Amino acid sequence: MKVRTLLVGLAVVYCTLVFGWTVxxxxxxxxxxxxxxxxxxxxxxxxxxxxxxxxxIITFNPDIxxxxxxxxxxxxxxxxxxxxxxxxxSGRKPNDEEIxxxxxxxxxxxxxxxxxxxxxxxxxxxLSKAQVKDIFAGKITSWxxxxxxxKKINVYTRDEASGTRAVFWKKALxxxxxxxxxxxxxxxxxMKSAIAQDPNSIGYVSVGYIDNTVAAVSIDGVAxxxxxxxxxxxxxARGLYSNTKGEPTGLAKKLIKYLLTPDGxxxxxxxxxxxxx
Amino acid sequence: MIRIYEKLIEKLLLFSAAVSASVxxxxxxxxxxxxxxxxxxxxxxxxxxxxxxxxDGMYGIYPMVIGTLSxxxxxxxxxxxxxxxxxxxxxxxxxxxxxxxxxxxxxxxTGIPTVIYGFVGIFLLVPFIRELFQEGSGMCxxxxxxxxxxxxxxxxxxxxxxxxxxxxxxxxxxxDSIGGSRIQKFLYVILPCAWKGVLTGLILGLxxxxxxxxxxxxxxxxxxxxxxxxxxSARSLTSQIAxxxxxxxxxxxxxxxFTCGIVLYLFTTIVVxxxxxxxxxRRRSRP
Amino acid sequence: xxxxxxxLLLCFAWASxxxxxxxxxxxxxxxxxxxxxxxxxxxxxxxxxxVDALLLKRQVFEGLFPAIIGTFLLILLSVGWSxxxxxxxxxxxxxxxxxxxxxxLNLFFDILSGIPSxxxxxxxxSVALFLHKHYSENIYPCLLISSLSLAVLVLPxxxxxxxxxxxxxxxxxxxxxxxLGATKLQNIFYxxxxxxxxxxxxxxxxxxxxxxxxxxVIMLTGVVATAGVPRSIFSNYEALPFYIYYISAQYxxxxxxxxxxxxxxxxxxxxxxxxxxxxxxxxxxxxxVLYRI
Numbered sequence: 029m030k031v032r033t034l035l036v037g038l039a040v041v042y043c044t045l046v047f048g049w050t051v052x053x054x055x056x057x058x059x060x061x062x063x064x065x066x067x068x069x070x071x072x073x074x075x076x077x078x079x080x081x082x083x084x085i086i087t088f089n090p091d092i093x094x095x096x097x098x099x100x101x102x103x104x105x106x107x108x109x110x111x112x113x114x115x116x117x118s119g120r121k122p123n124d125e126e127i128x129x130x131x132x133x134x135x136x137x138x139x140x141x142x143x144x145x146x147x148x149x150x151x152x153x154x155l156s157k158a159q160v161k162d163i164f165a166g167k168i169t170s171w172x173x174x175x176x177x178x179k180k181i182n183v184y185t186r187d188e189a190s191g192t193r194a195v196f197w198k199k200a201l202x203x204x205x206x207x208x209x210x211x212x213x214x215x216x217x218x219m220k221s222a223i224a225q226d227p228n229s230i231g232y233v234s235v236g237y238i239d240n241t242v243a244a245v246s247i248d249g250v251a252x253x254x255x256x257x258x259x260x261x262x263x264x265a266r267g268l269y270s271n272t273k274g275e276p277t278g279l280a281k282k283l284i285k286y287l288l289t290p291d292g293x294x295x296x297x298x299x300x301x302x303x304x305x
Numbered sequence: 306m307i308r309i310y311e312k313l314i315e316k317l318l319l320f321s322a323a324v325s326a327s328v329x330x331x332x333x334x335x336x337x338x339x340x341x342x343x344x345x346x347x348x349x350x351x352x353x354x355x356x357x358x359x360x361d362g363m364y365g366i367y368p369m370v371i372g373t374l375s376x377x378x379x380x381x382x383x384x385x386x387x388x389x390x391x392x393x394x395x396x397x398x399x400x401x402x403x404x405x406x407x408x409x410x411x412x413x414x415t416g417i418p419t420v421i422y423g424f425v426g427i428f429l430l431v432p433f434i435r436e437l438f439q440e441g442s443g444m445c446x447x448x449x450x451x452x453x454x455x456x457x458x459x460x461x462x463x464x465x466x467x468x469x470x471x472x473x474x475x476x477x478x479x480x481d482s483i484g485g486s487r488i489q490k491f492l493y494v495i496l497p498c499a500w501k502g503v504l505t506g507l508i509l510g511l512x513x514x515x516x517x518x519x520x521x522x523x524x525x526x527x528x529x530x531x532x533x534x535x536x537x538s539a540r541s542l543t544s545q546i547a548x549x550x551x552x553x554x555x556x557x558x559x560x561x562x563f564t565c566g567i568v569l570y571l572f573t574t575i576v577v578x579x580x581x582x583x584x585x586x587r588r589r590s591r592p
Numbered sequence: 593x594x595x596x597x598x599x600l601l602l603c604f605a606w607a608s609x610x611x612x613x614x615x616x617x618x619x620x621x622x623x624x625x626x627x628x629x630x631x632x633x634x635x636x637x638x639x640x641x642x643v644d645a646l647l648l649k650r651q652v653f654e655g656l657f658p659a660i661i662g663t664f665l666l667i668l669l670s671v672g673w674s675x676x677x678x679x680x681x682x683x684x685x686x687x688x689x690x691x692x693x694x695x696x697l698n699l700f701f702d703i704l705s706g707i708p709s710x711x712x713x714x715x716x717x718s719v720a721l722f723l724h725k726h727y728s729e730n731i732y733p734c735l736l737i738s739s740l741s742l743a744v745l746v747l748p749x750x751x752x753x754x755x756x757x758x759x760x761x762x763x764x765x766x767x768x769x770x771x772l773g774a775t776k777l778q779n780i781f782y783x784x785x786x787x788x789x790x791x792x793x794x795x796x797x798x799x800x801x802x803x804x805x806x807x808x809v810i811m812l813t814g815v816v817a818t819a820g821v822p823r824s825i826f827s828n829y830e831a832l833p834f835y836i837y838y839i840s841a842q843y844x845x846x847x848x849x850x851x852x853x854x855x856x857x858x859x860x861x862x863x864x865x866x867x868x869x870x871x872x873x874x875x876x877x878x879x880x881v882l883y884r885i
Contacts, residue, residue: 217842390608516708
């Protein structure tokens with residue numbers, strides 16, 4: 029009698045353990061038994077997703093080490109091409125020249141938009157495309173001209189290596205000029221915090237980064253929200269890519285695979301981007 | 306046996322001295338070799354006067370040269386009177402407890418990391434300047450040079466004190482014996498005797514300001530333009546290296562940062578040679 | 593007229609003293625005021641158990657532990673590279689070099705000490721890239737490259753403090769041992785160096801402080817935002833000063849910004865303690881070791 033209870037008990041415990049384990053490890057199981065280091069660099073929009081994925085992977089398997097650096101899409105593509113990192117992230121699709129020169133493999137795991145943001149204290153919430161172009165070109169210089177207070181506009185931009193800049197420049201500014209008076213920041217995170225601090229600022233940032241510390245601005249009446257990006261209404265959209273030199277191998281392959289699993293896509297959605305699956 | 310051992314050690318010491326000194330040349334060599342494509346094309350001086358506009362194929366660093374010079378000179382301009390005042394207080398004018406306290410503070414300041422000045426600058430000085438002048442974002446030449454003034458002051462103050470202390474005691478006794486006040490002692494005896502030391506300290510401060518990266522990178526706004534006023538944002542040569550470095554390294558942009566490196570190297574070398582020349586004449590003329 | 597001028601000047605001196613002390617008190621006070629509440633174990637270890645983190649069983653997320661370890665390793669390695677070479681060069685300059693050689697080498701070290709740290713970083717990065725292309729695919733900007741670059745940065749301080757401490761010894765002390773039959777080398781290692789040890793050590797401590805605080809060199813040579821505790825000298829790593837820089841520009845929530853304040857307080861404390869140690873060991877510090885002919 030006693031033995032039987034014990035056996036049943038053990039069986040139950042065993043089942044829960046096995047079952048619980050498999051449920052918890054369903055997608056992370058990819059990394060079972062792996063070890064080594066994985067170097068990631070490039071696009072700054074990717075960082076929150078990469079960080080969360082790394083956190084889960086390393087918690088699951090502490091033998092793996094993952095280093096994540098920013099630097100911008102241009103840097104990511106060049107560094108992976110030169111073999112300095114294993115995965116180079118970019119917020120724009122690498123161009124044909126880059127792909128053929130380095131033999132890049134391109135993996136898209138999320139869709140993102142690039143939205144215009146202003147300080148929440150600023151009443152302006154909507155601009156026409158022409159106004160946007162004029163503001164960034166430095167032709168409109170006061171908030172008063174577009175329905176705000178009588179303050180000079182502080183334009184913030186990103187450096188040339190930025191994929192966010194490349195997409196915004198092409199799709200929102202139609203390759204128009206960016207004022208030489210613009211302030212420079214080095215990442216999406218940097219853009220968000222600069223705008224949050226400066227009441228007269230305007231800049232562009234990955235939609236995934238927009239929260240209540242900054243206010244999003246609609247272009248021609250379409251707001252840069254996740255829904256509008258998903259439905260294709262918001263035109264200044266782009267994919268988030270991870271690139272490898274040649275066919276990905278080892279940990280790089282598994283990380284990219286993981287990002288495309290339901291777990292990985294949950295992280296993507298959780299960090300404010302549109303999943304691709 | 307012992308002789309061979311001694312010779313061997315001497316050679317080893319010579320070797321380490323040669324290695325460490327050659328690093329100085331090696332750095333310059335690397336900058337020149339990697340910047341060679343630009344220098345060879347005869348573009349070096351061209352780049353110094355051209356604007357920066359990568360989309361138009363112009364990689365000039367003129368705005369950054371001006372940015373560096375204006376921020377550094379302004380920083381020293383703010384820092385110099387402050388330092389001279391503090392140094393005079395520490396070595397002559399102040400009562401003893403004040404002197405000792407102030408000197409300790411200044412010495413401790415030399416240990417404060419630059420990144421901390423930058424960090425506090427972003428959250429304290431930049432909003433303050435923005436609210437005060439109601440113009441721009443507060444990230445400007447003025448903010449950066451004010452912070453730089455705080456950064457370079459300890460260097461200058463300690464050097465000033467040092468040169469004040471080298472004024473012969475007999476001179477000071479002479480002033481005391483004719484009943485001169487402390488301020489008169491400072492103004493008419495110490496300062497004229499120690500002016501070369503003051504100049505040296507000033508140049509050293511300038512060298513420190515020219516080479517700083519973090520403060521300028523964090524609070525000058527990094528705009529690529531020749532600043533028209535102190536309220537304008539600017540980019541320095543050092544920030545240019547840090548920012549473009551974060552870009553890629555096949556491009557002409559990347560090659561141009563070696564020009565920045567060469568210019569910075571030359572600036573600071575000129576400063577060092579200036580200081581050494583002054584020190585040499587100072588030593589000769591010392592009574 | 594002169595009297596008024598003198599009085600004004602006196603006022604100015606006092607005012608500048610007050611401004612300097614005031615601004616520094618404001619800067620430090622602001623940091624402590626904003627960051628004081630974060631100073632606890634969570635700041636360093638995040639949600640990880642301190643024991644697990646210290647035994648490297650679990651990686652720390654949302655904590656300063658990897659950055660602190662990174663800075664610590666960086667100091668250890670850089671000082672490890674630069675002290676032997678720096679001591680050797682300093683001894684050679686003080687005891688062996690002829691007048692002409694000494695003058696030339698002094699000039700070199702002065703120039704080296706004046707080179708902006710970002711240029712040293714650029715040098716380190718170019719060397720890494722050069723080695724990657726021409727020597728081994730496995731070399732890229734990493735802990736090793738950073739520590740070597742930092743070693744170059746602090747080398748002149750160590751060389752010059754060693755040299756000046758040796759040169760400042762009295763001639764009598766120099767002559768005693770040789771008079772008793774000691775060789776030059778014995779004299780240097782058994783008499784002169786022990787006597788000037790305090791100066792040399794204070795120079796090394798200053799070099800440590802410089803390694804701990806420098807940001808420009810490491811941001812070009814392998815420091816990254818997230819890496820965990822480095823497993824080897826060929827890994828990327830985190831460091832305190834870079835963490836502060838990184839957070840200042842791109843904190844994503846107030847909690848993260850607070851960690852930036854915490855990191856700033858820790859780094860400041862570390863640097864001030866180091867400086868204080870250098871003072872205790874040697875009163876007259878190494879500010880004027882450079883630029884001597």
